[in-house]
Amino acid sequence: MNAEKRAAIFRRLAEENPTPRTELVYHSPFELLVAVILSAQATDKSVNAATARLFAAANTPAAISRLGVDGLKPYIRTIGLYNNKAKNIVATARTLLERHDGAVPRERAALEALPGVGRKTANVVLNTAFGEPTIAVDTHIFRVANRTRLARGKTPREIEDKLNRTTPGAYRRDAHHWLILLGRYVCKARRPECWRCPIAEWCEYPDKSSSPR
Numbered sequence: 032m033n034a035e036k037r038a039a040i041f042r043r044l045a046e047e048n049p050t051p052r053t054e055l056v057y058h059s060p061f062e063l064l065v066a067v068i069l070s071a072q073a074t075d076k077s078v079n080a081a082t083a084r085l086f087a088a089a090n091t092p093a094a095i096s097r098l099g100v101d102g103l104k105p106y107i108r109t110i111g112l113y114n115n116k117a118k119n120i121v122a123t124a125r126t127l128l129e130r131h132d133g134a135v136p137r138e139r140a141a142l143e144a145l146p147g148v149g150r151k152t153a154n155v156v157l158n159t160a161f162g163e164p165t166i167a168v169d170t171h172i173f174r175v176a177n178r179t180r181l182a183r184g185k186t187p188r189e190i191e192d193k194l195n196r197t198t199p200g201a202y203r204r205d206a207h208h209w210l211i212l213l214g215r216y217v218c219k220a221r222r223p224e225c226w227r228c229p230i231a232e233w234c235e236y237p238d239k240s241s242s243p244r
Contacts, residue, residue, distance in 0.1 A: 032180045034197070036233045040181065041202035044209040047229050051208030053159050055079065060135035060160040061127070062090055064145075065120055067152045072111045081107050092133045095124035119147025137161045151187065154207070164203035166194045171214025172207065178218060180235035181210075 054075040057063040062082070069078045085106035089095050095103065103117045110116065123145045127133055135156065136142055142153040154167035166172070168187035172194075176182040182193035198206050217228050225231050225239040 032233075032235055034199075036235075037181060037197055038199050039233050040179070040230045041199060041206065041209070043229050043233075044213070045202060045205070048209065048212070051205050051212060053155070053208065056082065058086075059090065060156065061092060062086055063160050064123070064135055064148070064152075064156055065095070067155045068120055068123070068147045069107060069110050069116055071116075071152075077110060081110055092124035092127040095121060096128060116147065122146035123148065135160065137163075150191075154191075158204065158207055162204065164200075166191055166198070166203070166207045166210075168194070169211060170220075171218075172210045174220060175210050175214040175218045178223065178234075178236045179230070 053063075055063065055066040055070065056079045057066050065085075066078050066082050069081065085103075088106070089098050089103075098121070100117045100121050103121060104113060107113045107117060107120075126145055127135065131141070137157065137160075139153050139157065142148055142156060143150060148156075151167045151169060154165040157163040158165045158167065168176070168191045173187055173190055176190045176194060177184070182190050182197060184190040184193055194206065195203070202209075213228075213230070217224050222240060223236070224243070225234070225236070226242050228234065231239060
């Protein structure tokens, strides 16, 4: 895909949704961090349902630390892999208190050193909480990037690196949100809804669907 098509794609996405936002509900960097840890292999809707109860009871590192693993589990029991996630969230809360005065760091290395936080989670926090132009590649973005030919690769890191190199600078901060929403609601895994896709005219997917069935 050439630079002109990429620019046109992101220009159209920006016109359609000038201020894209995550669908996770949060009110602080720490709440966002917890929500993103919980969102692995879970839907944003299920995470929001769990965190609505959790954050009403405990929404700071100190409060989560006081809950402990056994106290946290009842709040997140509906989320997949909740046992391991509970351990990681409590360990992260305690690490934040011990090493960062209870604040979520805005440096990648410090974020990735937290229990349960990998590159994708760090990218989401850096972008959404701190406004950094990072691109977190989840399954939706991996699919959309390969399918449209915006960036082709065999691993999330390969896709991330290519998107960082080729996405016009003016659009890089919001690219993550635009692409994930496109993948979630239009460019779906089983059958992309190309007939209503805002970027269909520039997409290079060879098997576009022309109408709903």
